[in-house]
Amino acid sequence: MTLAIVSALPDELAALQARLDVDHTQTLAGRTLHRGRLAGHDAILVLCGVGKVAAATTTALLLDRFDVGELLFTGVAGGIGPGVAVGDVVVADTLLQHDMDASPLFPRWEVPLTGLSRFAADGALSARLARAAAQVLREAPPPALREFGVQAPRVHTGLVISGDRFVSSHAEVDTLRAELPDALAVEMEGAAVAQVCHDFGRPFAVLRSISDRADDAAHVDFPRFLRQVAAPYSRDIVLAALQAG
Ligand code: ADE
Numbered sequence: 001m002t003l004a005i006v007s008a009l010p011d012e013l014a015a016l017q018a019r020l021d022v023d024h025t026q027t028l029a030g031r032t033l034h035r036g037r038l039a040g041h042d043a044i045l046v047l048c049g050v051g052k053v054a055a056a057t058t059t060a061l062l063l064d065r066f067d068v069g070e071l072l073f074t075g076v077a078g079g080i081g082p083g084v085a086v087g088d089v090v091v092a093d094t095l096l097q098h099d100m101d102a103s104p105l106f107p108r109w110e111v112p113l114t115g116l117s118r119f120a121a122d123g124a125l126s127a128r129l130a131r132a133a134a135q136v137l138r139e140a141p142p143p144a145l146r147e148f149g150v151q152a153p154r155v156h157t158g159l160v161i162s163g164d165r166f167v168s169s170h171a172e173v174d175t176l177r178a179e180l181p182d183a184l185a186v187e188m189e190g191a192a193v194a195q196v197c198h199d200f201g202r203p204f205a206v207l208r209s210i211s212d213r214a215d216d217a218a219h220v221d222f223p224r225f226l227r228q229v230a231a232p233y234s235r236d237i238v239l240a241a242l243q244a245g
Contacts, residue, residue, distance in 0.1 A: 001069030002035075002042040004062045005238065008050045008189055011226035012075040015235035017045050028061055039242040044068065048189065051164050052097065055189035059196040070125055071204040073193050074234040076226060077160065078214030080173050081184035085210060086225075087150030089133040089233065090184050091126050092160035092206035094118040095191035098176060098183075099163035111195060118159070119194035122203035129207050130157050132240035133233075140236060144228035148221070158184045160206055162191035168218035176214075186214055209233040 007013035020043060022036040034045045044066060048058035055073070062068050079085060095118070102112045109117035133155045141153060161183045167173060176183060190206040197204040211225045212218035 002044055002067055003038070003242075004044045004046070004066070004068040004071045006046055006048050006055070006058055006062070006071065006073050006193070007075045007234070008048055008055070009075065009226060010047060011223070011231055012234060013045060013047055015231035016074075016238055019235060019239065020045055028065070029057060031058055031061065039239050041242050051188050052162060052192035055192040056196050059193045063196065063200040063202050068202065070122070071193065071197060071202060072125070072129070072207065072238065073190055073204070074207045074238060075187065075189070076211035076230045077185035077187035077208035078167050078212045078218055079184070079210040080167075080176055080186050080214050081156065081158070081182075084156055084184050085150070085154075086148055086212060087145050087153040087229065088210045089137065089153065089155045089237065090160060090208045090210065091130045091133065091155065091157045092121050092190055092208070093126060093157050094120050094159050095194040095206060096159065096161050096180070097163060097191045097195075098161040098180065098186065099165065114195075114198075116198070119191065119198050121194065121205050125203055125205040126157065128241045128245050129205055129237060130155055132244060133207070133237045135240050136233070136236045142229045142232040148225065148229065156184050158182060160185050160187065160190050160208065162187055162189060164188060166218070167214040168216060170215050173214045185210060207234070207237060
């Protein structure tokens, strides 16, 4: 069974990619897929680019062309839930497209003709990632967390929302919070991956480290966080999950 691992940005995947024993590289629809062995497991690693269309195209390619048993999306997100702080880790249990709105024809957020607004991640894979994340935070958190003022990072499991917009104002966060009070984090790909995996009937999980609070300072330190925290988080949590399973 092959595990596909997808990220939007190069720095989100770089550290994990360095651990892949590559035996084949190919390019499809502008995406470069690296196939090989990761901690003893067959794996395909690919960068999809930013946004829901990029994520959906990549997911559909992976699921249609390769024997992918499980798909994992890893990267960063903005924390919007109370108590979801920079340096924390969020594992999605459900995902929703916050910018999907075909009302009044369909209920707000519902993906028309699916009857669904919230798409569930695979319970077993997500639980494995959450346990691995807790272990990494306990035993070997990225040393650079201290430079971001992070003392005691936590793992959260819950709703992750996605849209084609980098959220970077208090006003927008307040609106999202008022409308979707149980949302923990906002990003730009996860719910698209969820919809495609649902269509294909294939299990998936979404793992995000919190790079910002989606407020007016959201862009500050973003590249440094990606390199120094998000990259080692993805590598160490995914490797711990693979070693446990
Ligand atoms: N990914 C990381 N931070 C984000 C934000 N504030 N909005 C959307 N996607 C993000």
